[in-house]
Amino acid sequence: MPYRILDHTADxxxxxxxxxxxxxxxxxxxxxxxxxxxxxxxxxxxxxxxxVEADDLGALLAALLGEALWTFESSGRLPVSAELEVSNETxxxxxxxxxxxxxxxxxxxxxTYHQLAVERTPEGWRARVFFxx
Amino acid sequence: MKTRxxxxxxxxxxxxxxxxxxxxxxxxADQELIAKARDDRALEQVANVATxxxxxxxxxxxxxIHWGYGFPVGGVAATDVDAGGVVSxxxxxxxxxxxxxxxxxxxxxxxxxxxxxxxxxRLGERIPRGVGTKGMLRLDRTDLAGVMRExxxxxxxxxxxxxxxxxxCEDHGRLSGADTAAVSDRAQQRGASQxxxxxxxxxxxxxxxxxxxxxxxxxxxxxxxxSGVCVMLHTGSRGLGHQVCTDELRAFDKLMRRLKITVPDxxxxxxxxxxxxxxxxxxxxxxxxxxxxxxxxxxxxxxxxTFADVIxxxxxxxxxxxxxxxxxxxxxxERYVVxxxxxxxxxxxxxxxxxxxPGHPELAERYRPVGQPVIVPGSMGTSSYVLVGTEAxxxxxxxSTCHGAxxxxxxxxxxxxxxxxxxxxxxxxxxxxxxxxxxxxxxxxAPYAYKDVDRVVDTCEGARLSQKVARLRPLxxxxx
Numbered sequence: 001m002p003y004r005i006l007d008h009t010a011d012x013x014x015x016x017x018x019x020x021x022x023x024x025x026x027x028x029x030x031x032x033x034x035x036x037x038x039x040x041x042x043x044x045x046x047x048x049x050x051x052v053e054a055d056d057l058g059a060l061l062a063a064l065l066g067e068a069l070w071t072f073e074s075s076g077r078l079p080v081s082a083e084l085e086v087s088n089e090t091x092x093x094x095x096x097x098x099x100x101x102x103x104x105x106x107x108x109x110x111x112t113y114h115q116l117a118v119e120r121t122p123e124g125w126r127a128r129v130f131f132x133x
Numbered sequence: 134m135k136t137r138x139x140x141x142x143x144x145x146x147x148x149x150x151x152x153x154x155x156x157x158x159x160x161x162a163d164q165e166l167i168a169k170a171r172d173d174r175a176l177e178q179v180a181n182v183a184t185x186x187x188x189x190x191x192x193x194x195x196x197x198i199h200w201g202y203g204f205p206v207g208g209v210a211a212t213d214v215d216a217g218g219v220v221s222x223x224x225x226x227x228x229x230x231x232x233x234x235x236x237x238x239x240x241x242x243x244x245x246x247x248x249x250x251x252x253x254x255r256l257g258e259r260i261p262r263g264v265g266t267k268g269m270l271r272l273d274r275t276d277l278a279g280v281m282r283e284x285x286x287x288x289x290x291x292x293x294x295x296x297x298x299x300x301x302c303e304d305h306g307r308l309s310g311a312d313t314a315a316v317s318d319r320a321q322q323r324g325a326s327q328x329x330x331x332x333x334x335x336x337x338x339x340x341x342x343x344x345x346x347x348x349x350x351x352x353x354x355x356x357x358x359x360s361g362v363c364v365m366l367h368t369g370s371r372g373l374g375h376q377v378c379t380d381e382l383r384a385f386d387k388l389m390r391r392l393k394i395t396v397p398d399x400x401x402x403x404x405x406x407x408x409x410x411x412x413x414x415x416x417x418x419x420x421x422x423x424x425x426x427x428x429x430x431x432x433x434x435x436x437x438x439t440f441a442d443v444i445x446x447x448x449x450x451x452x453x454x455x456x457x458x459x460x461x462x463x464x465x466x467e468r469y470v471v472x473x474x475x476x477x478x479x480x481x482x483x484x485x486x487x488x489x490x491p492g493h494p495e496l497a498e499r500y501r502p503v504g505q506p507v508i509v510p511g512s513m514g515t516s517s518y519v520l521v522g523t524e525a526x527x528x529x530x531x532x533s534t535c536h537g538a539x540x541x542x543x544x545x546x547x548x549x550x551x552x553x554x555x556x557x558x559x560x561x562x563x564x565x566x567x568x569x570x571x572x573x574x575x576x577x578x579a580p581y582a583y584k585d586v587d588r589v590v591d592t593c594e595g596a597r598l599s600q601k602v603a604r605l606r607p608l609x610x611x612x613x
Contacts, residue, residue: 007543009173009200058399059386066379070319073264073372106544106577107264107333107613110227110375113382113399114202130202132227132375133334133544 003031011133012106013115019124021057025091026082028061028127029068033080035131036072038104041080044096048077051092057118061127064091065111071095106133134176136160136167142596151180151397158183159191161530161596166196169541169584173200181397182210186405187218189471189478193530195485196592197539197584203400206484206540209533214406214466214477221403222381222414224481225464229377229418230425231369232303232460233508234433235519237355238440239452240362242342245608249566251443252340253609257568259439260338260432262331262613269329269431277325278313284423285430293434295454300497302458303487306426312416316373317380324373324424329431333613335578336368337510338436341517341605351503351521351602355456363605364436365517367510369462370425377421381414406479422463429458456519457506461486461536469531480531488522488534488599507599509590510537512583513567513575514560517605518590525597534599538586547582566609575612
């Protein structure tokens, strides 16, 4: 499973895995969408540009997910994947988005830095992010 | 995490449980609540907060404590402004100045019973709610700047609400020091459309009835009486506050690296109170807090209008006055004596309510003899409470008390136990009308997902943080 939802008393977390960082970030976007939908997201039906900057990979992922929430709030189009070029300090490319979304999960307010992690594993990469809901 | 009892309702997390603790943790709980606190990672978070530079006395936790992000929910921490103390945006949280407003009325349960269905339906239509919803007010950037600077007073100036509302509001509805230039364009964009909206999640509006009075003197001062109908609403600064915290968290993360400050959890990012970043944070936080006050003020106006339309009497005639408006996510500079010296402290309350005792000079004259009203929402179907601050509360935990029942169960666990439609039907069987935009989501906020609010407020009373004034039972719940 490339991502799973983590239990939390008040909020909700996700853990994603992938062989490389761009894939990891895309899985994290899919995981956030899965929380919002309370279901696995379907394939993207459109694309929207995205670009973020931060000092390290953890903050970069948090910024990317923050952009995903903003995209959803401002346009109603939900990012479900991402095609990105990622360096240590920038991620740029496109979100794969879906329209006509039915919210099935909790309202997601923001991306936290609580236990935020993007780390190398023997199999590739793993990320953990908690959201304020 | 080790805890030892230091009183009937007090537990200490000793220094050393987490490396770098500067003060002990102090948790207000009875036997059952401390056992619940041990179930998740809340106590570890109490210990983590105790590592913040400049923290004084203890890292406190109220009886409704549970695992949060960075700070525990129910956490209180005060840092010494003049001795290297810090402010931590995560210690306020994303929903800056989230809080509760309670309107009372002269109506009794018998008066309202014939109108209850209509009220629940009409309030549902009138009160904007749900994710990212557009609010009752349409604000251009100039209006929004006014809201951020003036809070509830700006909405009053636009013709909504009553003059008497302001004195019955924490900070008289306006936190000083707001600077709109400290609020990012995106935060302003998110706020401009959302003022006068409830939001989703645990935010709600309830019609309630007073079922018990515990303190006649305070109840009289708060104008509450047995069988009296009230309206409680719980919401905050919406997307504007979320974005301010998001922006500042990033800035403080960088600041900490620059100053080589280390904390056990990145969400505890903080900076010394004399740093320019902190000055900007306080200016932005105050702007978001004022937005939250304006938001609740506007919604209360919508409630009064709806009651007037449905019942056919004016809100003035029904005596729909504000009891109080409290924040439970905020940081403030307050003065306390610590180790024999009066100091300016930055008091963070994350899921905790300020509870000034009797005689406090900041309280409106009508409340000064008895103390500050504290509004404690229960969970759907359970009681809510009005409490009052105590003299002892100052030394106990910087005049702080609980903010609600406190979650006991994750959303996933809650949903596994019962579906939202079943929760709605059970509530209606118990005599609580439910108007929800997403009934399926009701399961996440089901009463059983929360701790026993009666036990929480009794523990606050046992620990002398606050005293019970009145208990209220829900009649109708409006949720996003």
